[in-house]
Amino acid sequence: MNDELLIGGQPASAIIAAAGETPLFVYDFQIVRARFAALRAAMPPELSLHYAMKANPFSPLVTAMSALADGIDVASIGEMRLAIQCGADPAHMSFAGPGKRDAELEAAIAAGVTLNCESAGEAARTLAIMQRMGRRAKMAIRVNPDFELKGSGMRMGGRATAFGVDSPQVAALVRQIMAEGADWRGFHIYSGSQALDPDAIIEMQAATLALAARLADEAGASPPHLNLGGGFGIPYFAKEQPLDIARIGAALGGALAARPAVLADTGFAIELGRWLVGECGVYLTRVIDRKQSQGETFLVTDGGLHHQLAASGNFGTVVRRNYPIAVASRFGAPAEETATVVGCLCTPLDKLGDQIALPRADVGDVIAVFMAGAYGASASPSAFLGHGPAPEILLGG
Structure with a gap:
């Protein structure tokens, strides 16, 4: 099966076409509404529920x-x-x-x-x-x-x-x-x-x-x-x-x-904050180069830690672990290779995924980094090396 990733019911490619560029953050507010409803149902009725805005x-x-x-x-x-x-x-x-x-x-x-x-x-x-x-x-x-x-x-x-x-x-x-x-x-x-x-x-x-x-x-x-x-x-x-x-x-x-x-x-x-919005976000970044180095495959994207510092492992984590990552255009396809997904910055810290099993991705394909709804765009050094911030889109708000 070779399906395309849907976000808020829309194909990732259509969202990117409407935005006009990658990288970008996409937030599905339907997920937030569902989580809020579940929280209301679970918590005592006298408890007020506040949003910690620093998350997003x-x-x-x-x-x-x-x-x-x-x-x-x-x-x-x-x-x-x-x-x-x-x-x-x-x-x-x-x-x-x-x-x-x-x-x-x-x-x-x-x-x-x-x-x-x-x-x-x-x-x-x-x-x-x-x-x-x-x-x-x-x-x-x-x-x-x-x-x-x-x-x-x-x-x-x-x-x-x-x-x-x-x-x-x-x-x-x-x-x-x-x-x-x-x-x-x-x-x-x-x-x-x-x-x-x-x-x-x-x-x-x-x-x-x-x-x-x-x-x-x-x-x-x-x-x-x-x-x-x-x-x-x-x-x-x-x-x-x-x-x-x-x-x-x-x-x-x-x-x-x-x-x-x-x-x-x-x-x-x-x-x-994080519990309400963390799972609603996806960071979409396009592969601009595919290269081999000493037997390893690297997918070089137009994004990076300047937008998604947490996914790079440089935001409060002791041991780096990979966030969930997929090839957006081949979302249902089985893994075919092990690749490291890196960004466009001139630093070895700019790593979005280390040795991940993925379907083959070529230049032009889009990588989706999940769990991007909290401490993503605003918690990352978007001015680093002058690449600038990524656009953000809210669906279903």
């Missing part, structure tokens, strides 16, 4: 997500402004990340966005700016918890870190924020990302609830809101299994039903 800030996608999600989580003034332009409600937006500049704090206060304060120093600057502006700031505290998310691809808490306030310092900071007249919005507790073990996430969420209750008791104030973070991973590589969200949702529902009295009136949310 492509504006048509953010516009579609703003209508779908209960809130948007941003990590810069640029993301905040873009989210607002795309229709997101600032009242349901939070702003996290260390090193927020005074101008960012001022803009968030003016817009009514909740600031997740990462340190006592940032909180003090926020309070000073609030007093100068004569406008009440919405402030949550990002907590560096006493635990970490086991098995996570990137750990964000439970150790010395630039992220969040160490838990022993939180109660005093809550009291200070409230005493100075800010609108204290609660806690943001995020301990890791890209976890595929449901038991680890269940344990983390239970520990997060317990920690929030303890901090609230210490502060003498119930938190209006608790952001439980995210951490939901997706399977990029062979033998990895999709996360059992029904199991996680059932456990979280039970934990919320039995939560301590100090959290009785608290609103709850999780923030997900």
Whole structure:
């Protein structure tokens, strides 16, 4: 069988013809809608579902997500402004990340966005700016918890870190924020990302609830809101299994039903980025040269790590592994050879696939790199060597 890859029901060749060029990113929003529906069905009804915009800030996608999600989580003034332009409600937006500049704090206060304060120093600057502006700031505290998310691809808490306030310092900071007249919005507790073990996430969420209750008791104030973070991973590589969200949702529902009295009136949310959009994206890049070197076959493409840094293995991975890759024009064909897929950059780091079993691909054929919906275009060095960014297309938005 020799079928062509379909994305959103359209042949890859037709999408490329409409775009006019390769490389390009294509996002199928039907996949996102389906994942969001599955998440809604699995999670407790009282849980708000937020989109972590850093995963993919492509504006048509953010516009579609703003209508779908209960809130948007941003990590810069640029993301905040873009989210607002795309229709997101600032009242349901939070702003996290260390090193927020005074101008960012001022803009968030003016817009009514909740600031997740990462340190006592940032909180003090926020309070000073609030007093100068004569406008009440919405402030949550990002907590560096006493635990970490086991098995996570990137750990964000439970150790010395630039992220969040160490838990022993939180109660005093809550009291200070409230005493100075800010609108204290609660806690943001995020301990890791890209976890595929449901038991680890269940344990983390239970520990997060317990920690929030303890901090609230210490502060003498119930938190209006608790952001439980995210951490939901997706399977990029062979033998990895999709996360059992029904199991996680059932456990979280039970934990919320039995939560301590100090959290009785608290609103709850999780923030997900990669899990929602990672699988919706495909990176399409054309073979411009086929060559042999010392008995090995190399497929040289017009794309590369300047667009898809993660697929090259240079974005937070210790051991490089291949993302799923296919020859788009021969999607159903059996493998005929082993080839290494490289990009057009003048560096040996520019490798999209190492020794992959593929149908034969010749000059002009298109290579599809899957799992390109999160941390792709915006997380890659598109200015490197002057090749420029790749176009992005949203289907079904």
